Amino acid sequence: MIKRLFKAFWSLGQPLRRALAARFDRQLSGHFQTWFARVEQVHAEQRRSAAEMELVADAMVRELLRLQSQIRGLHEAIVAQATPAEEASGDRPRHAA
Secondary structure, three states, X not given: OHHXXXXXXXXXXXXXXXXXXXXXXXXXXXXXXXXXXXXXXXXHHHHHHHHHHHXXXXXXXXXXXXXXXXXXXXXXXXXXXXXXXXXXXXXXXXXXX
């Protein structure tokens, strides 16, 4: 008997439950859409930032290689100039310990 009474009340409340569930779904859907849009925006900003960082790192590597090449050339020029002068004077090069 209580079960029948409960079923009757439950069936009477169905239109109200349906309306509340639909409203809840709409609100929740709106919140999720806003959240997903923000996540996509942040993701796009991070991709752009990562691309910029990659460009900066590439430029730094190119500059480092250019400087290393210049240093190597200067070192070779110094060694080439020092060698004939040392051979002419008979001195042996002194290396700092």
